[in-house]
Amino acid sequence: MVNQQGSAAQSDRGKQILDVFNNAFGDLLAGDPDAFQTKFRKMAASPFAFYRGSACLFYKDLEPGAVQGPFLDKRTSQVWIHGDLHAENFGTYMDSRGELVFNVNDFDEAYVGPFTWDLYRLVASLALLGYGKALSDKQISKLISAFAAAYRERIHEVASSSGVPRFTLRTAKGPLLEALRSARVQSRIEVLNSSTEIKDADRCFKRSKGVIELDESMKEKLATAFGNYLTTLPVLPTENTCRIKDSIGKRGVGIGSAGLPTYNVLIEGTSEALENDRIVYLKQSQPSAVSRHVNIEAARQYFKHEGHRTVISQRALQDHADPWAGWTEIDGVGYMVSEVSPYAVDFEWSDVNHIDEMVAVCADFGRATAMMHGAADKDSEFAGLVDFSTEEAIHAAICKDEAGFEHLLLDFGHKYADKVREDHKLFVDMFRNGQIPGLESDA
Numbered sequence: 533m534v535n536q537q538g539s540a541a542q543s544d545r546g547k548q549i550l551d552v553f554n555n556a557f558g559d560l561l562a563g564d565p566d567a568f569q570t571k572f573r574k575m576a577a578s579p580f581a582f583y584r585g586s587a588c589l590f591y592k593d594l595e596p597g598a599v600q601g602p603f604l605d606k607r608t609s610q611v612w613i614h615g616d617l618h619a620e621n622f623g624t625y626m627d628s629r630g631e632l633v634f635n636v637n638d639f640d641e642a643y644v645g646p647f648t649w650d651l652y653r654l655v656a657s658l659a660l661l662g663y664g665k666a667l668s669d670k671q672i673s674k675l676i677s678a679f680a681a682a683y684r685e686r687i688h689e690v691a692s693s694s695g696v697p698r699f700t701l702r703t704a705k706g707p708l709l710e711a712l713r714s715a716r717v718q719s720r721i722e723v724l725n726s727s728t729e730i731k732d733a734d735r736c737f738k739r740s741k742g743v744i745e746l747d748e749s750m751k752e753k754l755a756t757a758f759g760n761y762l763t764t765l766p767v768l769p770t771e772n773t774c775r776i777k778d779s780i781g782k783r784g785v786g787i788g789s790a791g792l793p794t795y796n797v798l799i800e801g802t803s804e805a806l807e808n809d810r811i812v813y814l815k816q817s818q819p820s821a822v823s824r825h826v827n828i829e830a831a832r833q834y835f836k837h838e839g840h841r842t843v844i845s846q847r848a849l850q851d852h853a854d855p856w857a858g859w860t861e862i863d864g865v866g867y868m869v870s871e872v873s874p875y876a877v878d879f880e881w882s883d884v885n886h887i888d889e890m891v892a893v894c895a896d897f898g899r900a901t902a903m904m905h906g907a908a909d910k911d912s913e914f915a916g917l918v919d920f921s922t923e924e925a926i927h928a929a930i931c932k933d934e935a936g937f938e939h940l941l942l943d944f945g946h947k948y949a950d951k952v953r954e955d956h957k958l959f960v961d962m963f964r965n966g967q968i969p970g971l972e973s974d975a
């Protein structure tokens with residue numbers, strides 16, 4: 533009887549996973565099933581990879597009563613949040629002042645919601661990461677506790693002072709500093725050489741595998757969309773950088789971009805020297821997974837479309853954000869636009885394996901998260917949506933029960949990671965046995 537009950541429970545959970553995925557990905561999957569074969573292959577690789585690609589399931593699991601709970605009140609339930617805060621969504625970028633910064637990246641799921649949702653998603657990812665590195669439960673608890681303590685302390689510092697430093701080449705240490713140094717030695721010419729070539733003394737895209745040739749009608753739409761994008765930038769580029777040299781389409785096949793139309797545009801640099809050319813990409817934006825589970829009318833009214841939401845959220849949550857991040861529309865659909873930057877380097881965990889070093893990184897992630905949560909509030913240009921001091925509100929909430937705050941994150945991180953590992957097994961079995969609607973079995 534126990535086995536039958538367990539089998540029935542697994543069957544119910546499997547159906548729930550498929551239902552959530554169908555609601556989130558169904559239309560895109562129907563339009564490009566090959567891209568989702570690739571996406572799901574990547575998700576099948578490990579519980580962590582499955583977690584990365586299933587933010588929609590995470591928020592569905594949080595839904596019952598998730599907008600209430602410890603540390604949440606009217607203000608802390610309406611903080612600008614990242615929405616997909618996991619251990620691999622941190623890295624470097626070149627800010628609008630020309631300074632290399634280590635911070636949170638990838639704002640596709642950003643929205644307004646409970647600040648604890650970001651923390652829940654991050655600590656569960658730390659538990660999965662630690663499990664993948666064969667850490668004991670006690671060691672995983674050290675990672676989560678380090679994150680929680682550093683977040684709590686940095687929120688207090690941000691609430692008490694306006695001079696809290698960011699992670700830069702001058703302030704970062706350990707693996708974060710190494711990531712910044714790695715980004716610093718990158719160059720735009722390397723990016724250009726990887727995807728472009730010289731023909732007739734000018735640069736154009738290579739027509740390699742995965743490139744989609746555009747017809748003249750689509751090129752015209754793209755040129756119009758690019759022109760509209762330029763008007764959304766904080767500083768309008770010089771006239772030279774407005775000239776399009778070439779444009780192509782690409783298929784989105786990543787864990788987060790499967791099935792989404794994407795375009796690359798090659799533009800003139802600051803001079804006619806070919807090494808100064810730039811590549812910008814346009815990616816169709818989807819509704820945030822968070823937005824399906826909160827009811828905040830002000831947020832729905834604030835954003836013009838999903839591309840606008842993605843970029844405005846990035847500007848809100850990053851101080852001096854990437855100056856090339858902007859938005860546009862193609863056929864009435866919102867796109868986010870940004871440079872293919874050589875200085876955007878994702879944090880790499882593969883070489884971080886000593887427990888003390890991992891604990892230090894998790895603490896720095898806690899500090900970065902706190903500073904992100906404190907960025908978009910009444911003191912920023914985005915006060916029209918979040919009109920109070922977020923760091924003060926979060927600090928006041930945590931101070932009521934600091935020990936309970938850490939315990940909450942420890943408990944959630946371990947329990948949800950266990951759930952993800954079971955879900956991953958179910959997903960792999962359904963995928964390999966051809967049980968995902970819309971995807972044909974390889975048999």
